[in-house]
Amino acid sequence: MKKTVSFYALHLSIGLAFMLLPYLLTSSGSVFNLPDLSNNGHDRIYFFTYLMLLIFFYFNYYYLIPKIYFSKKRVLYFSLIFLFFLFFLWISVYFDNPERNFLDFGHGAPFKDNFPPPKGRFPPPNHSNFEPMNGPQTQYGHSLLVYLIGVVTSLLFAINIRLQKVEKDKMKSELSFLKAQINPHFLFNTLNSIYALAIKKDDKTADAVVQLSELMRYIITNANDDVIGLEKEINYINNFVELQKTRLGNTVQIEYTVEGNAHGKCITPLILISFIENAFKHGVNPNQNSEIVIKIIIVNDYLTLFVSNYKVENLQSDSGIGLQNTIERLSLLYPNNHVLTIDDNPENYIVNLTIKVG
Known part of the structure; x- marks a missing residue:
């Protein structure tokens, strides 16, 4: 089906809105704040996480689902989904801290700067790297949530479109069947009319x-x-x-x-x-x-x-x-x-x- 300009404009608008969503309401109190990708690890993570999610959404919708999922290769499809998630997770961690192992669940806080404590100050007892509230677990949980939303949404859209197509094909078949019944019906009744005239000469x-x-x-x-x-x-x-x-x-x-x-x-x-x-x-x-x-x-x-x-x-x-x-x-x-x-x-x-x- 030929795509129109409005089709691409709509998808571009949705994509831009999706990318700007994390920065619409910022913690600084302003309504909107442009991401600082060079200095702010928090902004880097959100920007590239949402960008990769957007790319994956279209790749999943236009390729993985029709070519693999609808071809009954469900094990292969979900295996690829898991592998893409690991890649997705690595990307989100890499742009925050390239040196950290993304499988390390115990060290490194992605959303705070790891500066040494000032002179005369010591970290809390029994904590070599204090991580209040934030940490890899929070980052991994957010990445998993956003990723799953993308996978489920693309699946729902694709299944809905497929069901609409099946329903449309079914309707065409029903209409063809109904027309096949109607045409002989008209012919039969009209011939009866002419027969009545012929009988009366x-x-x-x-x-x-x-x-x-x-x-x-x-x-x-x-x-x-x-x-x-x-x-x-x-x-x-x-x-x-x-x-x-x-x-x-x-x-x-x-x-x-x-x-x-x-x-x-x-x-x-x-x-x-x-x-x-x-x-x-x-x-x-x-x-x-x-x-x-x-x-x-x-x-x-x-x-x-x-x-x-x-x-x-x-x-x-x-x-x-x-x-x-x-x-x-x-x-x-x-x-x-x-x-x-x-x-x-x-x-x-x-x-x-x-x-x-x-």
């Missing part, structure tokens, strides 16, 4: 075949795209509604309107049609008062679909797989960018969907 059968070809062309060429121009999706809906009008004639009252500008807006293919198709499946009966209302309203970056139909008796035993799949696709593709309400009362079935298309 209706003169509009030829027009219906042309409309079907437009529907199938859309499904074959565009239905597998992630997104498509909203104008094409609405044109597909227009053809579908016209085909239903041709088939049903005057047996049902159909109110269909489109308001707003669809130019420059995008939507997932076939995300609206199932709600419209459902109204024609369950809201049409020549022997009953049948009325279907379909309204598409586009305002700024949002589209509102309103579909309403009277509930009538019908002989269809369809399981509603197209509608259910559409609801699942909405939850997968527009988790925070849609609002769907369905009013299923004894007389009407009303769908109100608002979805972001800008």
